Amino acid sequence: MKWWIKFGCFLTGWNSRILSQCSEASYKQLKKYTAALLILIILWGFTGFCFAQRYVHAPLWGCILSSFIFVTIVIQIERQIILTVKFNKWSLSAIFRLFIAILMALLGSSILDQIIFGDDIKRKMVEITDRQVQEQLPLRLNIIDGKLNELQANIDSLDRTNVGLYEEIIKNPTIKTVSSTTIYRNELQENGTYKRIPETTVSTNPVANPRMKQVETNDSILSRLRIQQEEYTIRKINVENELRRELSENAGFLEELRAMLEIILTRKEALAFYLIVFLFLMFLELFVVTSKMSDDECDYDLIVKHQLSIKKAALDELVKQIK
Numbered sequence: 001m002k003w004w005i006k007f008g009c010f011l012t013g014w015n016s017r018i019l020s021q022c023s024e025a026s027y028k029q030l031k032k033y034t035a036a037l038l039i040l041i042i043l044w045g046f047t048g049f050c051f052a053q054r055y056v057h058a059p060l061w062g063c064i065l066s067s068f069i070f071v072t073i074v075i076q077i078e079r080q081i082i083l084t085v086k087f088n089k090w091s092l093s094a095i096f097r098l099f100i101a102i103l104m105a106l107l108g109s110s111i112l113d114q115i116i117f118g119d120d121i122k123r124k125m126v127e128i129t130d131r132q133v134q135e136q137l138p139l140r141l142n143i144i145d146g147k148l149n150e151l152q153a154n155i156d157s158l159d160r161t162n163v164g165l166y167e168e169i170i171k172n173p174t175i176k177t178v179s180s181t182t183i184y185r186n187e188l189q190e191n192g193t194y195k196r197i198p199e200t201t202v203s204t205n206p207v208a209n210p211r212m213k214q215v216e217t218n219d220s221i222l223s224r225l226r227i228q229q230e231e232y233t234i235r236k237i238n239v240e241n242e243l244r245r246e247l248s249e250n251a252g253f254l255e256e257l258r259a260m261l262e263i264i265l266t267r268k269e270a271l272a273f274y275l276i277v278f279l280f281l282m283f284l285e286l287f288v289v290t291s292k293m294s295d296d297e298c299d300y301d302l303i304v305k306h307q308l309s310i311k312k313a314a315l316d317e318l319v320k321q322i323k
Contacts (some may be wrong), residue, residue, distance in 0.1 A: 125259050
C-alpha cells in the first residue's frame with residue numbers, strides 16, 4: 001500500500017486492512033477526504049500560527065504548538081463525519097457540523113482578515129486611540145490634579161508652621177536652663193563629731209531653642225514634598241503622550257477586532273471582501289459533509305456496515321441462548 005494511502009487512512013481514521021479489500025471507488029473516496037482535510041490542515045495550521053504570533057506573542061515553538069493544536073482539532077471534528085457509519089443528511093451530527101462550520105468560518109475569517117487588513121487596522125487604531133485618549137485623559141488629569149492639590153496643601157501647612165516657629169526662634173534664640181548641684185561638707189560639732197552639711201548651688205545656662213530641630217525636620221519633609229510635586233507636574237505635562245503610548249502598546253485581539261468591525265461597517269468593499277472570505281472558509285469546512293451527503297456509499301462503508309450487522313446478529317443470538 002502506498003504511503004499516500006496510509007497517510008490518508010491516518011488522517012481520516014479509516015482501517016487500512018479493510019481498505020485493502022475494497023475497490024477503486026473506496027480509494028477515490030479516501031483521496032477526496034484526504035484532499036479536503038489537507039486543505040483545512042494548511043488553512044488552520046497557518047491561522048493557528050499567525051494567531052499565536054500576532055496576539056499571544058508566543059515564541060516560535062509556541063506558534064508551532066498552536067498550529068498543531070488547531071490542526072488536531074480540525075482533524076478530530078472532520079472524523080466525526082467521516083467515521084459515521086449510518087449517515088443521514090438531516091441527522092443531528094450533520095446539522096451540528098453545519099453550525100460548527102459557521103463558527104469556525106467566523107473565527108477563521110476574523111483572524112485572517114485582521115492579518116489581511118493589517119495596515120488599514122493600524123490606521124483605524126490611531127483613530128480609536130485618539131477617541132480613547134479624549135475619553136480617559138480628563139480622568140487621568142483629575143487624579144494628578146487631586147494629588148498636586150494634596151501636596152500643595154501639605155506644603156502650605158508646613159510653611160505656615162515653619163513661619164510661626166521662625167518667629168518664635170527670632171524672639172527667643174536661646175532658652176535658659178536651670179541646673180542645681182549639691183555638695184556635702186563636714187562640719188565639726190561641739191561634741192567633737194562631724195556632721196555632713198549639704199550645700200546646693202543653682203546655675204542658669206543658655207541653650208539653643210529646641211524649635212530649631214523641629215524646623216529642620218519640617219524642611220526635610222518639605223524638600224521631599226516638593227520633589228513629589230515636581231514629579232507629578234512633569235507627569236501632568238506628559239500625561240497625554242504616556243496615555244497614548246499605553247493604549248497603542250496594549251492593543252490586543254479584541255481592540256483590533258473592534259477596528260476591523262468599524263472598517264467593515266463603514267466601507268462596502270471591506271464588507272464584500274469579508275463576506276467572500278467567510279463564505280470561502282465555510283464552504284471549505286463543509287467539504288467533507290457535502291461529500292458524505294452527495295456521494296453514494298462506497299464498498300468500504302458497505303463492508304463496515306456488513307461487519308456491524310454480523311456482529312449485531314451474533315450478539316442477538318448470544319442473548320437468545322443466554323435467555
